[in-house]
Amino acid sequence: MYRYDQYDQNLVDTRVEEFRDQVERRLSGALTEDQFKPLRLMNGLYLQLHAYMLRVAIPYGTLDGRQMHMLATIARKYDRGYGHFTTRQNLQYNWIKLDDAPDILADLATVEMHAIQTSGNCIRNISSDQFAGAAADEVTDPRPWAELLRQWSSFHPEFTYLPRKFKFAVIASDEDRAAMRLHDIGIQIVERDGSFGARIFAGGGMGRTPVIGKEIKDFVPVTNLLSYLEACIRVYNRHGRRDNMYKARIKILINALGVEEYVRQVEAEYAALDKQDIDPPLAEFERIAAYFAPPAFEADAPDTVDRSDPDFALWLDQNVGQHKQPGYAMATISLKPVGGIPGDASADQMDLMADLAERYSFDELRVTHAQNIVLPHVKKADLYALWQALNQAGLAEANLDLISDIIACPGLDYCSLANARSIPIAQKIAERFADAGRQRDLGELKLKISGCINACGHHHAGHIGILGVDRKGTENYQLLLGGSGAEDVSLAKITGPGFDEAGIVDAVETVTNVYLGAREQGERFVDTYRRVGMEPFKEALYG
Amino acid sequence: MKILTGNDLGTGDVVWWTGSDWSRHIEDASDVGDQGEAIAQAEEGARRVNTPYVIDGEMTETGPRPAHIKDRIRALGPTIRPDLTLKPADPEAGNWVI
Numbered sequence: 114m115y116r117y118d119q120y121d122q123n124l125v126d127t128r129v130e131e132f133r134d135q136v137e138r139r140l141s142g143a144l145t146e147d148q149f150k151p152l153r154l155m156n157g158l159y160l161q162l163h164a165y166m167l168r169v170a171i172p173y174g175t176l177d178g179r180q181m182h183m184l185a186t187i188a189r190k191y192d193r194g195y196g197h198f199t200t201r202q203n204l205q206y207n208w209i210k211l212d213d214a215p216d217i218l219a220d221l222a223t224v225e226m227h228a229i230q231t232s233g234n235c236i237r238n239i240s241s242d243q244f245a246g247a248a249a250d251e252v253t254d255p256r257p258w259a260e261l262l263r264q265w266s267s268f269h270p271e272f273t274y275l276p277r278k279f280k281f282a283v284i285a286s287d288e289d290r291a292a293m294r295l296h297d298i299g300i301q302i303v304e305r306d307g308s309f310g311a312r313i314f315a316g317g318g319m320g321r322t323p324v325i326g327k328e329i330k331d332f333v334p335v336t337n338l339l340s341y342l343e344a345c346i347r348v349y350n351r352h353g354r355r356d357n358m359y360k361a362r363i364k365i366l367i368n369a370l371g372v373e374e375y376v377r378q379v380e381a382e383y384a385a386l387d388k389q390d391i392d393p394p395l396a397e398f399e400r401i402a403a404y405f406a407p408p409a410f411e412a413d414a415p416d417t418v419d420r421s422d423p424d425f426a427l428w429l430d431q432n433v434g435q436h437k438q439p440g441y442a443m444a445t446i447s448l449k450p451v452g453g454i455p456g457d458a459s460a461d462q463m464d465l466m467a468d469l470a471e472r473y474s475f476d477e478l479r480v481t482h483a484q485n486i487v488l489p490h491v492k493k494a495d496l497y498a499l500w501q502a503l504n505q506a507g508l509a510e511a512n513l514d515l516i517s518d519i520i521a522c523p524g525l526d527y528c529s530l531a532n533a534r535s536i537p538i539a540q541k542i543a544e545r546f547a548d549a550g551r552q553r554d555l556g557e558l559k560l561k562i563s564g565c566i567n568a569c570g571h572h573h574a575g576h577i578g579i580l581g582v583d584r585k586g587t588e589n590y591q592l593l594l595g596g597s598g599a600e601d602v603s604l605a606k607i608t609g610p611g612f613d614e615a616g617i618v619d620a621v622e623t624v625t626n627v628y629l630g631a632r633e634q635g636e637r638f639v640d641t642y643r644r645v646g647m648e649p650f651k652e653a654l655y656g
Numbered sequence: 657m658k659i660l661t662g663n664d665l666g667t668g669d670v671v672w673w674t675g676s677d678w679s680r681h682i683e684d685a686s687d688v689g690d691q692g693e694a695i696a697q698a699e700e701g702a703r704r705v706n707t708p709y710v711i712d713g714e715m716t717e718t719g720p721r722p723a724h725i726k727d728r729i730r731a732l733g734p735t736i737r738p739d740l741t742l743k744p745a746d747p748e749a750g751n752w753v754i
């Protein structure tokens with residue numbers, strides 16, 4: 114894991130004291146809310162429905178036990194004993210008091226964490242593959258690249274006031290576990306002639322106008338990566354629309370210019386840049402990469418697992434993935450118990466997950482964009498003990514990528530921008546499909562719910578997506594089918610008129626029944642949808 | 657009726673204007689008539705409340721009720737955590753929102 118050097122630590126500590134002063138001035142009346150709001154947002158502090166909300170950055174979703182313990186401590190000490198893991202691999206606290214906020218940030222700084230750039234029109238937390246450094250299919254660990262981007266984009270003076278927020282994702286495998294093509298810039302690290310480079314996609318995003326990112330460059334070596342990205346964002350910063358926030362994202366600019374013209378301008382900008390001023394020497398990248406060296410795996414760890422406990426075997430099949438190191442595995446801890454709140458974890462659960470990471474996973478945890486937690490490096494021989502500990506704490510739901518592994522944004526229960534509640538819908542659907550055998554029979558089925566058009570719940574990328582809308586003051590839910598945020602990326606389409614709260618649960622069951630009736634051998638829900646099209650689903654829903 | 661609401665500056669708590677002060681309980685809300693904007697401005701100046709705004713509501717047998725579901729959820733708390741609502745002991749509290 115990356116560790117702060119003295120510059121990083123000074124930067125974060127100084128920022129905490131600066132914000133402490135700003136909070137004092139707000140409370141004393143020296144600053145109006147209009148003056149203070151942009152300052153608190155730059156420190157991740159929002160005002161939501163019930164209280165202030167603090168969004169803590171978890172760079173590329175990686176954290177260690179000490180950091181997870183601190184998140185638990187903060188939840189207990191300053192909040193109401195829990196936190197919410199988000200689709201941007203961050204953590205949100207829902208019940209923060211303004212005068213506690215500087216102390217919380219100071220506590221976070223002691224474990225090399227902060228909330229900087231988790232809001233505002235700047236480059237946000239860099240997201241990545243939750244299995245980075247562990248997945249058998251990656252060409253290299255994408256996190257050194259993500260860390261390079263984090264350092265470059267933190268407090269970047271030119272990109273602090275972009276036309277709109279800007280999101281990066283970095284992966285290093287053909288399988289896309291980070292919805293890379295649905296980011297403003299998505300990067301896939303690829304190998305060519307024995308060296309690594311970045312394949313760059315631009316202009317993706319969800320929200321009001323969902324767009325799949327287009328490839329703009331097939332290979333940029335690490336020694337030119339920052340200058341190339343600088344050119345990409347400069348062109349956006351220059352021409353992105355500031356007159357209309359709904360048209361301000363880079364995806365709108367690229368659609369308006371056309372991808373060829375955007376690339377032409379980027380290349381012209383790139384040619385004119387003083388690259389030496391921007392790109393770090395290779396030695397600096399290698400210094401960063403050294404922090405992500407593989408842990409000390411045992412060379413002869415046994416590669417077999419005793420599957421005699423049937424409940425354990427189910428969890429093994431569903432939630433455990435293949436590690437690049439023989440004898441090890443990647444274990445996903447589901448934060449989606451049936452009837453629970455997707456992505457929520459209590460302080461006790463966070464402490465337990467931190468303890469288990471320390472004991473079984475070389476002190477590493479990951480947050481997934483699907484709002485689960487991963488222990489990336491577990492010895493196969495330890496999997497049963499790990500599962501037992503999780504099971505005892507109610508954290509051993511064997512439902513990864515099944516219909517009850519629902520992504521849900523906070524929705525109208527917490528979010529001031531929401532039109533409708535997301536969480537109760539997720540709970541009702543999970544309860545309807547609670548039978549584990551039924552879920553497994555349905556197979557991989559990614560269901561994603563957003564409480565408004567901003568799409569934090571990734572509904573456009575759901576095999577089944579649900580969007581909450583406000584219909585004359587009552588909650589209404591649109592159903593979408595056929596999306597994917599993975600390597601088979603696609604945007605879901607609306608089935609037709611929306612449903613009320615009970616109706617949407619029935620509607621989900623209806624479309625799964627159509628799938629069960631129509632599927633061919635080996636087809637997932639989304640495969641059947643792609644083969645048969647929308648009509649049979651529409652017919653079943655609306656007659 | 658017209659109800660004035662906002663969030664407490666320091667705690668972020670949802671608060672309602674009672675006629676002379678702010679309360680965390682919607683039951684205490686008063687009808688501000690056409691005075692809402694003026695009170696909001698004065699209160700914002702007094703630094704007690706963050707971004708106060710006027711909403712529509714109606715007086716019911718059990719007290720004032722905001723017209724829009726968003727403000728009913730603000731008045732109660734998150735519907736999926738009844739233990740954290742202002743009426744944790746009332747099993748009917750969640751239904752009040754809908």
Ligand code: SF4
Binds near residue numbers: 523
């Ligand atoms: S999608 Fe909308 S309701 Fe959900 S968290 Fe984002 S802004 Fe809030």
